[in-house]
Amino acid sequence: MTKAPARPYSQVCCWRVAAGSLVLVVASICGAAAQYPGWLIPAGGKEEKSPVSSVADAATKGKALFLSHCVRCHGPEGKGGGPDSEYAADLTDDLRTELNTEGVLFYKVWNGHSVQLRTETFDMPAFKDKLSRDEAWTVVEYVKVLRTPRR
DSSP: OOOOOOOOHHHHHHHHHHHHHHHHHHHHHHHHHHHSTTOOOOTTGGGOOOTTTTSTTHHHHHHHHHHHHTHHHHOTTSSSOOTTOSSOOOTTOHHHHHHOOHHHHHHHHHHOEEEEETTEEEEEOOOTTTSOHHHHHHHHHHHHHHHSOOO
16 A cells, blocks of 8 residues: 655645634634624624714713613613513623623614514613614613712
8 A cells, every 4th residue: 555645744734824823713703793683783783883872961861761661671770670571781890891882782672672482582772763872872871870980
């Protein structure tokens, strides 16, 4: 039996580098998608900044809207556990604060989310038909206040 010629070391190394790179790319894409599963966050949405952050009473207006639209699920302090939802997120959780930038919060409020779990549907309603874009941004400004540690 004759032995097949060995591949040059550089060719083997090149294939390993290419395979490793492919694995990293696929893993990063899956990681990014898993971060916001089911949420419609457009490209560049994560980097968007609030256009009303410099408006003096934006957080105050956002609080009024939060109390009328969000408190029933997220609770008065944004920690979840409102009377209408057992599954609402704690908006003040440090991990969520890191993952949910101003832009992500805006699009979550604007577009909502629906998750089918077995036979029940748990969702966050979209507010794009109930609030103007600036009003949705004021809700984001108020959530930022809720996230601020109290001293």
